[in-house]
Amino acid sequence: MSIAALLKDTVTESLTSLYQQPFSDKDFQVNQTKPEFEGDYTIVLFSLIKKLKKSPDAAGNELGSYLIANYPHLFSDYNIIKGFLNLSIAESYWLNVLEKNYATTTYGQQSLKTQRVMVEYSSPNTNKPLHLGHLRNNFLGWSTAAILKANGHEVIKTCIANDRGIHICKSMVAWQLFANGATPESTGMKGDHFVGDYYVLFGVELKKQVEALIEKGISKEDAEKQAPVMQLAQQMLVDWEAGKPDIIDLWKKMNSWVYEGFDITYKRIGSDFDKTYYESNTYLLGKDLVEFGLTKGVFFQKDDNSVWIDLTANGLDEKIVQRKDGTAVYMTQDIGLAVKKYEEYTCDTSIYVVGNEQDYHFKVLKLIEQKLDLPGADGIFHLSYGMVELPSGRMKTREGTVVDADDMIDEMVNVAKQKTEELGKVKDFTEDELKDLLDTIGLGALKFFLLRVDPKKKMLFNPDESIDFHGFTGPFIQYTHARIKSILRKEPVTPDGVLREALLPLEKELLIVLEQYPVIIEQAAAEYNPSLIANYVYSVAKTFNSFVTEHKILTAESAEKKQLRLRLCQMSANIISSGMSLLGIKVPERM
RNA sequence: GGCCCGGUAGCUCAGUUGAAUAGAGCAAUUGCCUUCUAAGCAAUAGGUCAUUGGUUUGAAUCCAAUCCGGGUCACCA
Numbered sequence: 001m002s003i004a005a006l007l008k009d010t011v012t013e014s015l016t017s018l019y020q021q022p023f024s025d026k027d028f029q030v031n032q033t034k035p036e037f038e039g040d041y042t043i044v045l046f047s048l049i050k051k052l053k054k055s056p057d058a059a060g061n062e063l064g065s066y067l068i069a070n071y072p073h074l075f076s077d078y079n080i081i082k083g084f085l086n087l088s089i090a091e092s093y094w095l096n097v098l099e100k101n102y103a104t105t106t107y108g109q110q111s112l113k114t115q116r117v118m119v120e121y122s123s124p125n126t127n128k129p130l131h132l133g134h135l136r137n138n139f140l141g142w143s144t145a146a147i148l149k150a151n152g153h154e155v156i157k158t159c160i161a162n163d164r165g166i167h168i169c170k171s172m173v174a175w176q177l178f179a180n181g182a183t184p185e186s187t188g189m190k191g192d193h194f195v196g197d198y199y200v201l202f203g204v205e206l207k208k209q210v211e212a213l214i215e216k217g218i219s220k221e222d223a224e225k226q227a228p229v230m231q232l233a234q235q236m237l238v239d240w241e242a243g244k245p246d247i248i249d250l251w252k253k254m255n256s257w258v259y260e261g262f263d264i265t266y267k268r269i270g271s272d273f274d275k276t277y278y279e280s281n282t283y284l285l286g287k288d289l290v291e292f293g294l295t296k297g298v299f300f301q302k303d304d305n306s307v308w309i310d311l312t313a314n315g316l317d318e319k320i321v322q323r324k325d326g327t328a329v330y331m332t333q334d335i336g337l338a339v340k341k342y343e344e345y346t347c348d349t350s351i352y353v354v355g356n357e358q359d360y361h362f363k364v365l366k367l368i369e370q371k372l373d374l375p376g377a378d379g380i381f382h383l384s385y386g387m388v389e390l391p392s393g394r395m396k397t398r399e400g401t402v403v404d405a406d407d408m409i410d411e412m413v414n415v416a417k418q419k420t421e422e423l424g425k426v427k428d429f430t431e432d433e434l435k436d437l438l439d440t441i442g443l444g445a446l447k448f449f450l451l452r453v454d455p456k457k458k459m460l461f462n463p464d465e466s467i468d469f470h471g472f473t474g475p476f477i478q479y480t481h482a483r484i485k486s487i488l489r490k491e492p493v494t495p496d497g498v499l500r501e502a503l504l505p506l507e508k509e510l511l512i513v514l515e516q517y518p519v520i521i522e523q524a525a526a527e528y529n530p531s532l533i534a535n536y537v538y539s540v541a542k543t544f545n546s547f548v549t550e551h552k553i554l555t556a557e558s559a560e561k562k563q564l565r566l567r568l569c570q571m572s573a574n575i576i577s578s579g580m581s582l583l584g585i586k587v588p589e590r591m
Numbered sequence: 592g593g594c595c596c597g598g599u600a601g602c603u604c605a606g607u608u609g610a611a612u613a614g615a616g617c618a619a620u621u622g623c624c625u626u627c628u629a630a631g632c633a634a635u636a637g638g639u640c641a642u643u644g645g646u647u648u649g650a651a652u653c654c655a656a657u658c659c660g661g662g663u664c665a666c667c668a
Binding site for chain 1: 595
């Protein structure tokens with residue numbers, strides 16, 4: 001049990017037996033003691049004084065002396081300052097934590113209620129390469145899945161490929177018009193970038209044609225509909241839905257190029273999926289459910305035959321679920337896909353890692369599933385994350401301000417290369433080892449940068465200031481790990497040494513931080529929030545660095561002290577490595 | 592306009608189940624490499640926690656109003 005939980009239980013029990021009336025852990029607060037006061041953990045007494053009708057000091061003294069008298073193995077001392085009961089935890093307790101855990105490599109409590117959880121993330125469009133926003137999505141989804149697994153849940157990672165629709169047809173039309181049969185192979189380009197260029201070309205051509213039409217006195221709105229390229233794209237969508245063989249062949253060919261490109265990127269960033277759904281297979285799903293909803297009276301039909309749901313009673317608007325021509329809209333297929341997912345995996349929770357611009361969509365989706373009384377409806381959870389913005393605002397494809405994922409990764413690895421060469425610490429590395437290290441550092445910097453911020457919040461990326469390698473960053477933590485490993489290579493922990501040495505302040509401080517790791521993992525899982533892990537691992541590295549600068553390990557004052565510190569090193573390295581692995585970040589042995 | 596989210600140091604962010612003098616990193620200034628990796632450590636400086644009012648022994652945190660920023664309200668996905 002964690003010290004925080006143990007304190008809550010112990011204080012609750014003590015209050016109950018001391019004052020002969022029931023207490024719960026909601027009657028008081030347990031905080032870590034601020035560094036300027038004596039003690040390790042603090043009980044805030046104010047909320048107790050009403051119930052006890054005593055002054056904070058009187059209650060604190062009674063509780064403090066009771067705790068010391070009854071739990072001598074847990075508490076060594078206490079003091080009271082202005083309504084705060086500061087407790088010093090017995091040294092033997094901390095030493096025991098260290099002795100029990102220094103060699104532990106896998107952390108994470110098995111939850112009492114183990115669930116089967118689906119995490120859908122990534123969800124790319126197959127007409128252009130991934131950008132920085134997708135990276136935040138991928139890292140977040142992957143890490144959330146890893147954190148849930150660490151807590152004992154069964155996790156199924158899924159991806160929905162948005163592989164059909166008018167946007168896909170646009171790049172296909174442009175390829176037909178302008179490519180002259182060029183392929184990724186013939187041009188030596190990565191497939192997703194190759195196709196993405198034609199998507200951009202379509203936009204350029206469309207703009208040209210629209211401007212020409214406007215000059216002839218046609219309204220902008222009409223011009224966009226009448227532009228020849230747009231008509232081609234629309235016709236192509238009709239042909240695709242009709243299954244016209246040459247269109248289907250082209251579609252398959254171009255999508256396969258994109259997937260080849262995605263595979264390279266996914267492999268590089270470590271994204272993987274247990275199951276991929278394709279919109280081309282799922283876009284017709286949900287139509288039966290529209291029928292079902294109509295007979296159930298959840299949906300209603302307008303005069304033009306379009307089908308709607310009225311959510312005004314829930315404070316929302318009316319929402320269309322089927323077009324007047326009977327075809328499915330985005331919402332329709334999502335209603336269907338949710339049911340399909342449940343039928344295939346019967347997950348307790350189904351998480352959608354999707355940007356917060358779709359908050360409304362998912363609110364409506366869940367409401368509809370619930371009103372239709374569909375299985376798994378209550379388990380739907382939209383893990384909504386904020387956009388990655390540039391100093392100029394949102395990234396916009398049309399304005400060419402999109403930060404490409406592959407470029408970003410390459411740049412990070414380049415910076416890693418430059419820094420590593422400057423420092424010249426790994427000159428004896430083989431070419432493969434060096435390449436591995438640079439990937440580890442570059443990607444580590446990028447992942448940490450995107451994961452350290454609360455997912456819910458939008459975040460800013462300034463391309464002019466490349467991602468830092470100092471301070472609150474991935475490389476800082478990786479570096480700390482490498483330094484620890486360097487010490488442990490010189491002298492590993494021996495399993496025998498009995499620890500009796502008194503703990504110095506920095507040793508204890510580190511141990512207190514290390515002890516909190518399991519609680520952090522649980523909390524990160526409960527909140528679906530990897531940034532808690534990132535912040536925590538950083539605090540471990542920071543605390544360790546203060547400790548290791550002040551105290552010698554290999555030339556410690558005594559053999560026992562050396563063993564104690566080696567154990568602290570071991571435990572710190574294990575926890576840093578474990579925490580970083582939950583973020584999908586590798587830690588090097590040397591750097 | 593309706594609904595949703597946000598506003599904390601020059602910049603990027605923690606802290607938001609109420610609690611001691613609001614914390615980090617970057618940028619600035621200053622020390623520390625003959626001994627375990629200086630991608631490090633130690634220190635200085637930097638704040639009307641958007642504004643106003645309220646609840647409370649106690650408010651960055653809860654409530655109300657206002658101002659500012661973003662998102663969303665498509666027979667697009």
